[in-house]
Amino acid sequence: MTSTRAVLSRRRFLSTSSCLLAAPSLSAAGSELRLENSYGETVLPAPAKRVVSLGYNTQDALLALGVVPVGIRYWYGDYPYGVWPWAQELLGTAQPTVMTGEVSIETVASLAPDLIVASGSGISGAEYALLSRIAPVLMQDPAYSTYGSPWDVELRRIARATGTEDRAERLITEVRGRFTAFREAHPDWQGRSAVCAWHDGGQTGAFMGGDTRAQFLAELGFRAPERLSAMQAIDGFYTTLSPEDLSPIDADLLVWISSDERAGDIAQLAMRRTLQAYVEGREVFCNQLLAGALSFGSVLSMPYALDHLEPEIAAALDGNPKTVVPTARAAGLYQ
Template sequence: MTSSDAALSRRSFLSGSACLLAAPTLSAAGSDLRFENTFGETVLPAPASRVVSLGYNTQDALLALGVLPVGIRYWYGDHPYGVWPWAQHLLGAAQPTMMTGEVSIETVASLAPGLIVASGSGISEAEYALLSRIAPVLMQDPAQSTYGSPWDVELRRIARATGTEARAETLISAVRNRFAAFRTAHPGWQGQSAVCAWHDGGQTGAFMGGDTRARFLAELGFTPPERLSEMQVIDGFYTSLSPEDLSPIDADLLVWISSEERAADIAGLAMRRTLRACAEGREVFCDELLAGAMSFGSVLSMPFALDRLEPEFAAALDGDPESIVPSARAAGLLR
């Protein structure tokens, strides 16, 4: 659908569906649930159970909380209903409507939600205003960037809007315990430098402190390389590097967030071979599934990533330049 088609369909929809867009009747102010957000305030008369998920990863939080979304926004990957393997068991037999590309106001309205979760969706203020005439729209906290809400902050926010706070605290404690157990099991890794990098379309970059992937490494006790920390952050979550100088990502542990299709491009990256991490076998390669788990950075995907990354990190950080990191060998990153 073109932008002009989308605008036309929205105008037609608004003129012909006033009943669907009528503002909900709110209960007494004292019992309302109120959330400050990027575009104003979201008000819910009561916790919602019928929910549309427009954030690119918010389906994970909802499923973890026991809320089956009636609609899910597709991000990427070839997975049923946009739900990745770490969450499929929670979807069960449900068949939510999957939305791709630009948010369709008509589709959202047809699902008759009591709540629209749009944290990390990237919708505009105009789209927020339209959607708010269908149902309350939960955006990220105004203190957070569009895609930068910490996983636990986001989970608690969604839990409060769906009346599942107790479940959220149980989930948060379980994941925190997993991170703590990892740090305890690997005291020698604490304080070592680590970075999640990417290479796509001839451009190389790294994910910065406000990003889910960088936060994941921080939760494990790693720190970013000093030179990387000094670089400018773009859109609150990443930075790009000069093709002639990749030294800002030369860390004790270099994690490539990528896919099988891009492995050859990374392997052939000339300046990568100037990095000590490359020469000493301290690179870990994340295929699309593992890169997806890191990128979702959710209460469900992070334990999935931990299980698979621990042996990879162990091979990369064992102090033996001759040891082989399985994922690096599979991706063709070895000399």
């Protein structure tokens, strides 16, 4: 699991979209591709074929587009080559180099990429400058925070850099169709409040509108509770709560983003029992795999999350306080 201190990186923090379809800024000068990014401009002489993925979840977008990275930056989870189950089939027999911890410039250089995808990587300006001496570096669109790029915006940017735009549009249409079908199947859920919360290291908090998990709930037609929306986001994507007052996360639907190891800590969280969501059994507990799917928030992981989360939400919002979501009971959140 990840830490929740503001000073810690997203890599450590995040282990525990109602968005605009904004196209990335790109212009062509002759055969060059130019994409504005948060540190300047990415210039490619031609669509990239040999790609290193430094973003914590960008391997998913690349694999979905048919581009198998030659290097992948490990985020978390015990899965081969840093690729989670929803994307393993697309990896095939490839064995990309896995990079852990801080970015190794030497390792990246040894892979001889023609593009380095570093969107949502958290690299510094100095690291960007060094990596740019190896190959063009694609950062997130400057309109968004480091970890706040909507999934479709990011997919389109990577697709343009790799010459796979048509495939990206098909994928976006398919996933948006899944969200539309979900909303149409559950009109009574639309506009109800929902929160993705976490508890780790004695601290409780929630993910805010700039985060993939909150964006996922918005795509399903839920809204954030007013008290939570009024709070200040830390680093643009999360907030922390006072241990004496968890009421900002008291929503019609409370989704705990956690891991199996943290379930006991949530079960022992005394003030959780003051929440109506707890009293009425309107909580969903995400095990590590489902929490990972929501945390990745990718074109590949979100369909997985939809398939596994829909019956959990249905049980939580069935109007029967005696009904407890099976995964919540299995995790020990209810005795």
